Amino acid sequence: MAPEGSSGTAGAKSGSSPTMMDRLTVDHRRLAFMLDVLETRLADSGELDADLLVLLDCLIDYIREYPQTVHHPREERITERLVDKGLTPGERVVVELTMTQHVDLSAATDKLGRDVTALLAREADAMPVFVTDVRRYLELQREHMRREEQQLFPLAMRLLTDADWNEVEAAEPNTTDPVYESRQDRYRALMDYVVDAHTAR
Numbered sequence: 001m002a003p004e005g006s007s008g009t010a011g012a013k014s015g016s017s018p019t020m021m022d023r024l025t026v027d028h029r030r031l032a033f034m035l036d037v038l039e040t041r042l043a044d045s046g047e048l049d050a051d052l053l054v055l056l057d058c059l060i061d062y063i064r065e066y067p068q069t070v071h072h073p074r075e076e077r078i079t080e081r082l083v084d085k086g087l088t089p090g091e092r093v094v095v096e097l098t099m100t101q102h103v104d105l106s107a108a109t110d111k112l113g114r115d116v117t118a119l120l121a122r123e124a125d126a127m128p129v130f131v132t133d134v135r136r137y138l139e140l141q142r143e144h145m146r147r148e149e150q151q152l153f154p155l156a157m158r159l160l161t162d163a164d165w166n167e168v169e170a171a172e173p174n175t176t177d178p179v180y181e182s183r184q185d186r187y188r189a190l191m192d193y194v195v196d197a198h199t200a201r
């Protein structure tokens with residue numbers, strides 16, 4: 001099975017419930033693993049095939065359903081509390097860049113969706129356009145997650161109070177990761193790729 005777990009402590013709830021930083025870290029590991037799967041699959045296939053399209057379709061749906069709809073709002077509940085914490089100019093850039101990149105990533109995901117439509121229609125140059133766009137997406141998403149882990153999360157752990165974390169937790173929706181924790185029927189093709197890739201490691 002796929003990458004799990006972390007040992008974060010920020011935003012701790014009572015008992016053994018996962019903390020907000022646990023959730024964010026697990027989200028990142030899972031998405032990073034799926035992006036690795038996509039990259040490997042693309043490297044293995046220089047041209048369009050049905051399996052690749054199924055993987056793409058599932059991955060784009062997943063990104064829209066969970067990372068963009070659940071994970072990014074989690075982080076934005078943190079960034080909206082950080083802006084009033086007397087940030088240095090450099091820290092403010094970190095916070096603002098996080099929010100800007102969430103918008104950029106959403107647009108990049110939509111572009112990949114249009115690329116898949118073009119692939120299905122077998123439009124001229126659809127594959128090279130898609131390959132270029134997916135490389136850009138991988139670069140942006142990986143840099144984004146790396147910066148959050150190295151800069152945003154430590155900033156939040158240093159500046160947010162227990163009251164802030166309690167507010168962040170209180171707004172947490174009752175939602176689980178659809179690939180790993182629910183709706184695995186919908187995302188079966190994606191999970192199969194992830195399991196296969198993980199087993200092959």
Ligand SMILES: [Fe+2]
Nearest residue numbers: 071075145148
């Ligand atoms: Fe993130």
